Amino acid sequence: MTTIRITGGEWNGRGVRVPVTAAVRPTLARVRQSLFGILREEMRGNGVLDCYAGSGVLGFEALSRGATHVTFIERNPKCLAAIAESMRSFEAETKCRIIRGDVLHALRTYGSELRGIGIAFIDPPYGTVPLRQIADVLEEIAVPTLVIEHERREDINLLGSSYAEARRVDFGQTVLSILRQDREKE
Numbered sequence: 001m002t003t004i005r006i007t008g009g010e011w012n013g014r015g016v017r018v019p020v021t022a023a024v025r026p027t028l029a030r031v032r033q034s035l036f037g038i039l040r041e042e043m044r045g046n047g048v049l050d051c052y053a054g055s056g057v058l059g060f061e062a063l064s065r066g067a068t069h070v071t072f073i074e075r076n077p078k079c080l081a082a083i084a085e086s087m088r089s090f091e092a093e094t095k096c097r098i099i100r101g102d103v104l105h106a107l108r109t110y111g112s113e114l115r116g117i118g119i120a121f122i123d124p125p126y127g128t129v130p131l132r133q134i135a136d137v138l139e140e141i142a143v144p145t146l147v148i149e150h151e152r153r154e155d156i157n158l159l160g161s162s163y164a165e166a167r168r169v170d171f172g173q174t175v176l177s178i179l180r181q182d183r184e185k186e
Contacts, residue, residue, distance in 0.1 A: 001082060004057055007033045009064030017086045018055040019078035026055050027123060027149060031171050035147065036065050038167060038178065039119065042145065043067055046118030049143065051103045051134070056083040058121045063095055071097045071114060073106045104130065107137040114141050123149040135161050139181070146179040 003015030007029050018026055027035075036043065044066035050059035051073050059070035072083050080100055087096045099106045103124070107114070120143045122134060131148065138146060139162050146163055148156055152173050163179040 001085075004055065005029065006057075006061055006064050008036060009061070009066065011060070011064035011090060014064075014090070015086075016055055016057045016060050017082040017089070018057075019076075019082045021076065021078050024054045024076075024079060025125075026057050028171070028174070031149070031174060031176065032058070032061055034169055034171075035176055036061060038169070039145075039147075040065070042119065047071070047116060049073070049114060049117045049120040049138075051107075051120060051122045052124040052129075053083060054079050054123070056086055058123065059083075059096070060086060060090065060092075062119070062121075063090070063092060067119075069095045069097070071099060071117070073099045073101070073103050075101050104133055104137065107134065107141065111137060111141045114143075117141065117143050119143070119145045119147065121147050121149075131156050132161070135163055135179075139163065144181045148177045148179065150175055150177065 002018050004018055004026050006014050048062040048067045048070045053072040053074040056072050059072050063070055074080055120138050150156055152175050162181045164182040165177055166180045167178040169176045
């Protein structure tokens with residue numbers, strides 16, 4: 001296992017465990033710094049959902065910067081072990097929940113328990129997941145803000161959903177799309 005560092009907040013500089021596996025592509029430090037700079041005010045006091053959690057770095061970074069709690073959804077056993085190890089290292093067991101399994105299935109199964117989440121991070125293996133279906137379930141759960149990390153060439157068109165792109169930040173081939181619920185469509 002290796003580590004990557006938290007870039008700000010209470011745990012700035014502390015390490016998050018990362019399993020050595022091709023299944024994990026941790027969000028780069030400069031991307032995280034930009035993202036959490038944009039979400040600075042929104043992060044405080046909100047619960048966070050880290051879909052396709054991998055190492056869990058987005059969720060731990062959110063906790064470090066003022067999120068009240070985080071729910072990690074992941075199915076890879078090595079990633080789950082790394083998240084649990086980081087959780088113990090940060091002594092954050094009371095602020096974290098881990099759901100093992102497929103994201104879409106987990107959202108449908110635990111949706112009512114996830115109500116009240118303010119921000120959902122969606123950082124799947126590029127081009128491999130049904131983003132529209134995931135957005136539809138998050139819309140039912142009433143998550144107001146989605147952050148999708150994707151490849152520049154990947155179309156994340158959610159036409160017809162209540163989400164509209166509020167901001168897009170490009171980092172070479174990696175793009176962050178921040179979507180917010182469009183209240184007029186509800």
